[in-house]
Amino acid sequence: MRVKGNRYVFLMALAAVPIVAAGLVQRTAGQNPSSSAKGESSAKSAANGAAPKTAWGAPDLQGIWSNVAVVPFERPKQYGERQFLTEDEHQKAVDALLKRDQLPGRDSRESQGKDIRGTEKDVARAYNEHWFGDKPTEVSYRTSQIIDPPDGRMPAYTPEAQARMKKQKEYLDALLQGTSGGKPGPISPMRYQPPPDYNLDRMNRADGPEDRSAEERCFLDRLPIVLAAGPLTPDGRPVGSFAGEVRIVESPESVDFYYDVGQGSGFNRVVPITNRPHLAKDVREYWGDSIAHWEGETLVVDVTNFTHESDFRGSRENLHLIERYQRVNPKTLRITITVDDPTTWVKPFTFVQELRKNADKPNMVYEGGCHEGNQALLDMLVNTRAAEKLFSEGKGPDPAKEDNASGGGAVPE
Amino acid sequence: MRKRFGYLTVLVASAGIVGAAFCLTITAPAPRAAAQAAPATAPAARPATISGHPNMNGIWEATTTANWDLLTHTTRPMVSQPGVYPDVPVLAAPVVALGAAGGVPPGPGVVDGDEIPYKPEAAAQKKENAEHWLDRDPELRCYMPGVPRAMYMPYPFEITQGTNKIVMGFEFNGASRTIHLDPVDPPPADTWMGFSVGHWEGNTLVVNTDHFNDRTWFSRAGDFHSDALKLVERFTPMNPYALRYEVTVEDANVFTKPWKMSMVLYRQIDPNARLMEYKCVEMVEETYLGHLRKKQLVKHWEGDTMVVDITRKVPQGDKLYER
Numbered sequence: 001m002r003v004k005g006n007r008y009v010f011l012m013a014l015a016a017v018p019i020v021a022a023g024l025v026q027r028t029a030g031q032n033p034s035s036s037a038k039g040e041s042s043a044k045s046a047a048n049g050a051a052p053k054t055a056w057g058a059p060d061l062q063g064i065w066s067n068v069a070v071v072p073f074e075r076p077k078q079y080g081e082r083q084f085l086t087e088d089e090h091q092k093a094v095d096a097l098l099k100r101d102q103l104p105g106r107d108s109r110e111s112q113g114k115d116i117r118g119t120e121k122d123v124a125r126a127y128n129e130h131w132f133g134d135k136p137t138e139v140s141y142r143t144s145q146i147i148d149p150p151d152g153r154m155p156a157y158t159p160e161a162q163a164r165m166k167k168q169k170e171y172l173d174a175l176l177q178g179t180s181g182g183k184p185g186p187i188s189p190m191r192y193q194p195p196p197d198y199n200l201d202r203m204n205r206a207d208g209p210e211d212r213s214a215e216e217r218c219f220l221d222r223l224p225i226v227l228a229a230g231p232l233t234p235d236g237r238p239v240g241s242f243a244g245e246v247r248i249v250e251s252p253e254s255v256d257f258y259y260d261v262g263q264g265s266g267f268n269r270v271v272p273i274t275n276r277p278h279l280a281k282d283v284r285e286y287w288g289d290s291i292a293h294w295e296g297e298t299l300v301v302d303v304t305n306f307t308h309e310s311d312f313r314g315s316r317e318n319l320h321l322i323e324r325y326q327r328v329n330p331k332t333l334r335i336t337i338t339v340d341d342p343t344t345w346v347k348p349f350t351f352v353q354e355l356r357k358n359a360d361k362p363n364m365v366y367e368g369g370c371h372e373g374n375q376a377l378l379d380m381l382v383n384t385r386a387a388e389k390l391f392s393e394g395k396g397p398d399p400a401k402e403d404n405a406s407g408g409g410a411v412p413e
Numbered sequence: 414m415r416k417r418f419g420y421l422t423v424l425v426a427s428a429g430i431v432g433a434a435f436c437l438t439i440t441a442p443a444p445r446a447a448a449q450a451a452p453a454t455a456p457a458a459r460p461a462t463i464s465g466h467p468n469m470n471g472i473w474e475a476t477t478t479a480n481w482d483l484l485t486h487t488t489r490p491m492v493s494q495p496g497v498y499p500d501v502p503v504l505a506a507p508v509v510a511l512g513a514a515g516g517v518p519p520g521p522g523v524v525d526g527d528e529i530p531y532k533p534e535a536a537a538q539k540k541e542n543a544e545h546w547l548d549r550d551p552e553l554r555c556y557m558p559g560v561p562r563a564m565y566m567p568y569p570f571e572i573t574q575g576t577n578k579i580v581m582g583f584e585f586n587g588a589s590r591t592i593h594l595d596p597v598d599p600p601p602a603d604t605w606m607g608f609s610v611g612h613w614e615g616n617t618l619v620v621n622t623d624h625f626n627d628r629t630w631f632s633r634a635g636d637f638h639s640d641a642l643k644l645v646e647r648f649t650p651m652n653p654y655a656l657r658y659e660v661t662v663e664d665a666n667v668f669t670k671p672w673k674m675s676m677v678l679y680r681q682i683d684p685n686a687r688l689m690e691y692k693c694v695e696m697v698e699e700t701y702l703g704h705l706r707k708k709q710l711v712k713h714w715e716g717d718t719m720v721v722d723i724t725r726k727v728p729q730g731d732k733l734y735e736r
Contacts, residue, residue, distance in 0.1 A: 054576060055464045062575050207707040209698040218694060247591070249575035251470045252460060256573035256580040258589060268589035270571045270582035270688060285690045363597035367604045371694045372556045372628070381705035388707070 051297065051327040056252050059297045059327045064365055065355035066238055066245035067227040068138050070097055073351065075144030075152025083152070084141050093139045101135040120180060120403075134239050136229040140354070145226075147336075148350040154313070161314050161344040167196045172405075175204040181403030191400060200311045204405035206384040209377060214311075216377055218265060218370035222310060223287055223303060224321055224337050225259050227353060236359030245358060247365045248325075248333075255292060255299065255325075258365060266368025271301055279305050284317060286310075299325040315344040331357050459653070463574050466613050467650045470574050472681040472688065475565040475658075478520030480552075482634040483529065483674060485522035491515050492547055507547060510719050517633075523565070525673040529636060535667045542635025550633055554701055555693035557588045557605035559629025560622055560644060561660045561674070569681060571688050579611065579618070584688045592620050599624055603640055618648040639666035654680045 052060040070093075079085075085093065109117050116122045144152035157165070174190035176182025181204070191205060202213040209217060230243025238245060244261035257269040271290040279289045289305040303321040310319050322338040333355045340348035358364065384404075390396030460468055478486070492515075493502035508515035531539055542549055552558055558566060568584040577595040592611040599608045608624035625642040645661040659675040662668070699711055704725035714721040 056460065060576070062578070208705075208710065209702050217698070247578075249573050249578045249580045249591070251463065251573045251575055253470050254571060254573045256571075256575075256582055256589075258580065258591065268580070268582045268587050270573060270580070270589075272571075272687065276684070276687075279689075286692050287690065360595065361597050363593070363600070365591075366600055366602075367557075367606060369557070369605060372605060378702060378705065381702060385705060385707070 049330045051329055054250060058250070058252070058294065059299070060250065061248045061255065061299060061325050061327055061333060062250050063333070064245050064247050064358035064360065064363075065333050066232065066358055067229045067243060067353055068136060068232050068356045069140035069354070070136050070138065070229045071140035071142045071145055073145045073226070074154060075146060077151075077153075079143040079152070081150045081152070082143055083147060085143055090139060090141055097139055098137065101137065134231050136231050136243070138229070138231070142352070142354075145351040145353060146349055147352055148338075149347070155345045155347045155349055157314060158342070158344060158346055164197060165314055168199070168201070171195050172201060172203060176403060176406060178401055179204065179403040181406035187400050198309050200309070202405045204403060206380050206404070209381070212377060212380060215262070216380065218374050218377075219286075219309075222312065223269075223290075223306075224312060224323065224339070225261060226351075227261070227355065232356060232358060236357065237362045238358060238364055245365060246355070255301075260365045260368065262368075262370070264366075264368050264373075265370040266366065273299075278302070281305070284308075288319070288321070297326060301325070312339070315339070315341040318343045328354070333357070461653075464576060466574075466618075467616050468574065468653075469572050469579065469618070469648065469650070469656065472569045472571050472686045473656065473678045474567070474569045474681060475676055475678055477523055477565055477676050478518050479523045479565040479674070479676065480562065480567055480632055481517045481520070483522060483524050483632050483636055484634075485520070485527055486517065486634075487519045489517050491517055506721075510716065510721065523674040523676045525675070528672075530669045530672055532667060532669055535637075539635045539637065542630070542637060544635075546633055546635060550635075551629055552633065553697070555586050555697045556628065558583070558585060559605055559625070559631075560590060560607050560609075561646065561662075562629060562631055563588055563590065563606070564658065564660075564678070565676060568691060569686070569688055582688065584691050586691060586693055592618075605629055607642075607644070616650060618646075620644075620646040620648070622646065637667065638662075638664045641666045648678075651677070654682060656680075 054060045054062070109115060109122060111121060146152045146154065149155060171190055173182060174188035177185045177188045195203070199210070200214040200219065202216070203211050205211045214222075225244075225246065227246070228243040231239055233239055242263050244259065246260070247258040249256045249258075253273055255271050255273065257271070259267045259269070261267070269287060269290065271292045273292045273294070275293065276291060278291065279285075283289075284305050284307040286307055286309065288303040288310075290301050290303045292299055292301045294300070301321075301323040303319075303323065306317050306319045308317045310316055312319060318341045320340040322340070324334075324336040324338075326334045326336075328334045334352060335355065336350060336352045338348055338350045339345070384399060387396055387399040391398050459470075462468055463470065490502055490504040491508045491511075492505040494505040496503040503509075504511070504515050529539075547553065552562075552566075557563075563570070563581075563583045563585065566583070566585050570581050570583040573580045573582070577593070579592040579594065580589060581592075582589045588606060590606045590609055592609040594611050594613075597610075603626035604624055605626060605628060607622040609620050609622040611618055611620040613619070622644040623642070625638070625640055627638065627640045627642075630637050641664050643663045645663075647657075647659045649657045649659075651657050656678040657675065658678045659673060661671050661673045663671040703709070703711055704727060709723075709725070712723050
């Protein structure tokens with residue numbers, strides 16, 4: 001057996017070379033993530049130790065994983081092509097974060113130094129301020145999640161995507177015209193027209209469920225999942241954070257991802273490990289079609305066949321994701337995602353998330369019930385119909401002149 | 414290098430009677446180049462065990478009609494109204510255009526003794542649920558189907574059997590359940606799909622599930638439960654392609670005693686078998702929110718022989734928000 005193993009390992013090593021070479025040649029490949037030795041050595045949060053394996057010898061991706069370190073998606077321009085902060089910069093960033101954590105929330109009772117209690121804006125912010133979660137305390141050594149292009153920033157949008165987004169913004173702004181959250185003026189005629197494109201943003205209208213945002217309709221399950229940062233206790237429990245986590249369970253033939261994200265929206269994604277081709281081009285799914293294969297120690301998940309109802313930072317049905325999962329060490333799972341949509345960005349880009357292992361026993365991955373508990377969507381429609389009825393009877397204000405989208409004069413997200 | 418030899422040895426030891434061919438197949442991930450050379454239609458060799466237990470990975474589906482009715486039943490309309498004869502109901506208005514597609518297929522029951530021991534008031538509730546199926550079945554709202562219903566809905570589900578978790582991902586609206594083989598804390602609130610803890614007794618996976626809410630049904634025939642529901646499920650492989658699946662149901666609020674259902678779950682071996690998305694949340698918006706549109710959208714349909722007009726109705730009082 002020993003001799004057989006020798007030969008087999010040698011053959012495996014030989015076979016791996018063309019795989020790595022092929023990976024570097026792909027149009028959509030980002031920087032080879034395992035070359036960030038500086039990041040690993042300076043990432044004090046990573047535990048030392050070899051990456052664990054499953055009983056059947058595959059890299060073990062299993063566990064509950066969350067993002068604990070604050071890192072901007074795009075790199076601030078001052079860092080140029082630098083992927084990592086210096087020790088000094090990192091310490092300053094940690095100090096700044098901890099100081100920021102002491103300030104009142106983003107949606108505080110103040111605006112521009114003035115106390116705004118009792119105003120429309122104050123009421124609109126009340127929800128966010130009440131539900132504010134615990135704040136992250138760690139800062140990543142990375143200057144950005146995006147590692148390719150080399151400047152760490154998203155590539156430019158194509159003219160087609162820019163035109164699409166401009167039309168959408170004009171439409172959403174038009175629906176706020178004449179309300180406290182928009183430009184002064186008469187009610188826009190666009191209010192009586194459908195949106196120019198499938199809409200997932202919050203709109204200042206509630207003629208029917210399609211007018212409401214993706215969050216309000218419980219359509220939160222879109223790829224790629226980008227976890228926000230939330231704190232973990234020293235023994236690995238997430239504490240009062242809305243950042244979310246993912247549970248991974250792995251077998252020789254499939255990998256299951258359960259995402260507990262979006263404040264109570266839980267979504268399951270089972271990805272077969274297969275050499276089967278993707279679905280035919282005209283067959284589209286909300287989450288696209290995911291198929292996985294191993295490339296050495298990396299699980300590569302290829303996702304295509306998205307529907308037109310996608311909107312990852314402006315992309316639509318031509319979104320193509322290549323996700324790479326690496327168990328870097330016992331405490332760290334690195335997820336590197338290449339995003340490619342030639343109808344939206346002029347070139348692909350790659351971003352990385354380094355997730356920390358959560359403790360297993362507290363089992364803090366909870367079932368989502370967004371749709372099952374969606375009283376809000378029903379209530380929004382009921383209330384709007386009631387407001388329209390009152391207005392028609394001369395007993396209430398015109399709902400068309402109210403801002404029910406931007407949060408009382410703030411800029412819509 | 415040494416590590417690689419180490420786990421080769423462990424695998425040979427733990428595989429038992431499994432031949433060396435299996436060892437070589439599962440020792441290391443196959444390089445993509447080699448895999449592409451293999452015909453896409455040939456299924457990869459499958460280990461007989463996972464960590465010493467029967468391998469339950471794969472795509473499975475029940476072939477019973479339990480999702481319609483857990484008891485033995487003959488053909489009947491999905492929604493019925495009295496016909497000319499008192500004991501021969503006919504297709505009612507919501508389904509009359511469907512003809513044969515509007516029927517409940519017949520099927521043998523899956524319940525031991527072909528009877529569910531409802532308490533008298535619960536039996537009356539079940540009958541009322543069945544009569545108001547179209548208005549009340551949570552499945553029609555695209556809600557999570559609960560357990561055991563998810564196990565015998567007529568859609569496939571995929572089992573991912575890992576080191577100490579077994580996840581079942583259901584095609585129906587992406588519902589899922591996780592069976593914990595290691596000791597973990599239960600969830601802080603009741604759930605739709607329950608909290609499942611499993612252990613092996615020989616070749617049988619025994620799963621205890623509770624922490625249910627009272628929101629799911631067992632079938633389209635109105636079978637229901639309270640939040641006191643507790644299940645004991647047993648999964649026993651009959652061969653590599655079939656699992657015997659048995660469920661003991663206990664709920665002192667609804668049933669006079671525990672009762673049991675059993676069926677076979679079949680593994681899909683077509684190499685093209687896959688889960689696709691049955692995401693129905695967007696599709697059902699018209700059904701349960703259509704009456705709240707500013708302007709009615711779905712109101713009239715005309716075929717060659719039938720015209721259907723929809724008038725919405727808002728129930729009085731609390732029933733406006735009936736779940």
